[in-house]
Amino acid sequence: QKEVEQDPGPLSVPEGAIVSLNCTYSNSAFQYFMWYRQYSRKGPELLMYTYSSGNKEDGRFTAQVDKSSKYISLFIRDSQPSDSATYLCAMRLYSSASKIIFGSGTRLSIRP
């Protein structure tokens, strides 16, 4: 069993829709939770970062962490075609600053 599980998709939604992306994890020691966006043939770029349970909002993006359920989500409001990319959830142990554990990524397509 992988430490971080993520539905690979692909997920296709119409422009303007609310998108929900999710990951589950098995290691309760994970303390830092991140979402990366990766466009085709590019490296991942950090979208959001949080280390506590609850919601964190940044513009059209909301990251949600539920440590009791070991479940994290990313919501995208008013989705745009430019949001079409692969979204990777990622986690880091408090005690191991160097290593990031990534999910397998969800391919998202926003239809104009």
Add this chain to the structure above:
Amino acid sequence: GAGVSQTPSNKVTEKGKYVELRCDPISGHTALYWYRQSLGQGPEFLIYFQGTGAADDSGLPNDRFFAVRPEGSVSTLKIQRTERGDSAVYLCASSLRQQETQYFGPGTRLLVL
């Protein structure tokens, strides 16, 4: 400003050959990381440098893989006796200091025939 750059962008080699992949981190970043991303998967950690030294090499799959960062800036990932299973995108990232945001390069796409 310039981001993380990686060369070559693509590399095709034959099974058994030796390859070197180069990473130029963001200027001033002391921490440098290598990851490997197979098709349809997320990046997988390989090795982390703090300055010139490898602080964590627990992700290197076997002794065919080796990385150096002799002057604390540019890093080279070296793969000996390449195998078809080594085919992947090799990503480099750097951060200003340990535990800070990692900025990724575009990767080197390695294909072993």
